[in-house]
Amino acid sequence: MPSMKATITDVAVDLFHRKGYFATSISEIAHQCGIQKASIYYHYPSKENILFHIQQVTMEELTAYLRANLEGLVDIGDRMGAAVRSHVRFHLNKQKETFIANSELRGLTPEHYQEIVQKRDEYEQIFQAIIREGIEEGVFSAADVKILSYAILTLCNAGAIWFKPRGRMPVDAIADIYKNFVLRGLRAGDLAAVAVATAG
Amino acid sequence: MPSMKATITDVAVDLFHRKGYFATSISEIAHQCGIQKASIYYHYPSKENILFHIQQVTMEELTAYLRANLEGLVDIGDRMGAAVRSHVRFHLNKQKETFIANSELRGLTPEHYQEIVQKRDEYEQIFQAIIREGIEEGVFSAADVKILSYAILTLCNAGAIWFKPRGRMPVDAIADIYKNFVLRGLRAGDLAAVAVATAG
DNA sequence: GTCTATATTTTGATAGAC
DNA sequence: GTCTATCAAAATATAGAC
Incomplete structure (x- = not known):
């Protein structure tokens, strides 16, 4: 069972690849991880x-x-x-x-x-x-x-x-x-x- | 003497190349053209x-x-x-x-x-x-x-x-x-x- | 054709409860 | 570790004067 940080990273890899870095929002990453966007900032500073x-x-x-x-x-x-x-x-x-x-x-x-x-x-x-x-x-x-x-x-x-x-x-x-x-x-x-x- | 539309296009080419499309804003393009951002929309719809x-x-x-x-x-x-x-x-x-x-x-x-x-x-x-x-x-x-x-x-x-x-x-x-x-x-x-x- | 002013939406990030 | 609520800034685009 993967950690949430690993899940965030995997989702980000997928979105950055599909849509590009600037076209991907933090809330989109959070949504695909099943958490709120504020929770991202517990695992990554930015x-x-x-x-x-x-x-x-x-x-x-x-x-x-x-x-x-x-x-x-x-x-x-x-x-x-x-x-x-x-x-x-x-x-x-x-x-x-x-x-x-x-x-x-x-x-x-x-x-x-x-x-x-x-x-x-x-x-x-x-x-x-x-x-x-x-x-x-x-x-x-x-x-x-x-x-x-x-x-x-x-x-x-x-x-x-x-x-x-x-x-x-x-x-x-x-x-x-x-x-x-x-x-x-x-x-x-x-x-x-x-x-x-x-x-x- | 180039038309304003041509200038906008040239500036956009330069910025899209240097910073990427999503990282480039309309106001940035306008600024480098010496006009206001609203004026862009006279030449291009979006x-x-x-x-x-x-x-x-x-x-x-x-x-x-x-x-x-x-x-x-x-x-x-x-x-x-x-x-x-x-x-x-x-x-x-x-x-x-x-x-x-x-x-x-x-x-x-x-x-x-x-x-x-x-x-x-x-x-x-x-x-x-x-x-x-x-x-x-x-x-x-x-x-x-x-x-x-x-x-x-x-x-x-x-x-x-x-x-x-x-x-x-x-x-x-x-x-x-x-x-x-x-x-x-x-x-x-x-x-x-x-x-x-x-x-x- | 260009301006000022603004509407609307969304963004990245933070504060503080639980 | 995740939540709700919110801030401040910036974005695209539009309205209407000149």
């Missing part, structure tokens, strides 16, 4: 704090999941493959939370905004380090590391647009699609050659 | 209608630009290359408008929502038709056409995350990066083989 809490937990879990999936892997191709699979799997299994983390940054206070952006930077830097290492080893083609990392992370989010948890395509199969696409792109010379030629 | 107008114009221009860029091209590789270039160029040149069109759908009335979603479907179907034709001709590898189209369109949006109009990387160079990446991905067998093997 509406913004609910959003912040969701984003904080999501980013921490996302990064922890990535680190766990990379543990023990040394081959750079294996590491990138595992990183992409981890990213895609998490985004498909936590569609609502990752959507909020990606699109509701503007609802945060400046301090909380900075904190979440920093967590996101740390996450992206793990990908960028793998790309950089692969380039240094000569396994991946030389190219702008940041541009590549954004392209990879954005591409992997595509699945969340059309993926339905009750559909017939399993998460692992989708993760493999994007993993193969990314590894091909990184090993291939065409994109990278153009990127490095024009980035200066 | 706040939602400003958003709808922006999305409508953006989607129409996006599709018209794509059709113009495809005109006269018959080779399927040329057509896909031109389509990707058109998509990327438009998104970099109209960053604010396309961001709003992609992320502020929830502010629309149900009727207007349907209309915009339909326009978006029509746009996506142009890409899907090219992919399908390329597969039939044997130029592209067989795969789920919808999954491919979402992957392509999402990937091409990545540029808008980091692109700064006053940066030193020209729009055409970026468009070429994504064009090459997509054409490689479509011609290659790996991604497509996995996609078609698991999609059933």
Whole structure:
């Protein structure tokens, strides 16, 4: 039996995802929890704090999941493959939370905004380090590391647009699609050659 | 000298992009236009209608630009290359408008929502038709056409995350990066083989 | 076409009883 | 930990003068 705080968080995740943060009111959250809106403030000090809490937990879990999936892997191709699979799997299994983390940054206070952006930077830097290492080893083609990392992370989010948890395509199969696409792109010379030629 | 309606639209585009539709108030728009908020309603019947107008114009221009860029091209590789270039160029040149069109759908009335979603479907179907034709001709590898189209369109949006109009990387160079990446991905067998093997 | 003034609703948040 | 009651502010939109 879930605590009321957990219920509030779950309801907020659902509403923030469906209607957006600013379009969701405290009384709407309370109504779906079966309590009065004043009772929300016993569990959370403000509406913004609910959003912040969701984003904080999501980013921490996302990064922890990535680190766990990379543990023990040394081959750079294996590491990138595992990183992409981890990213895609998490985004498909936590569609609502990752959507909020990606699109509701503007609802945060400046301090909380900075904190979440920093967590996101740390996450992206793990990908960028793998790309950089692969380039240094000569396994991946030389190219702008940041541009590549954004392209990879954005591409992997595509699945969340059309993926339905009750559909017939399993998460692992989708993760493999994007993993193969990314590894091909990184090993291939065409994109990278153009990127490095024009980035200066 | 721009009309007041055009000024209102421009200011709304800027604010909707910076703060989001729900976080932007009519009085804020009016203030930046140098008029009182009541005066807004002489030009637009409601706040939602400003958003709808922006999305409508953006989607129409996006599709018209794509059709113009495809005109006269018959080779399927040329057509896909031109389509990707058109998509990327438009998104970099109209960053604010396309961001709003992609992320502020929830502010629309149900009727207007349907209309915009339909326009978006029509746009996506142009890409899907090219992919399908390329597969039939044997130029592209067989795969789920919808999954491919979402992957392509999402990937091409990545540029808008980091692109700064006053940066030193020209729009055409970026468009070429994504064009090459997509054409490689479509011609290659790996991604497509996995996609078609698991999609059933 | 723009103004002042205002109607109406809703919001996030607080006080204090139980 | 949840309630009732309420505050103060802000929102969208309208009416009518100029």
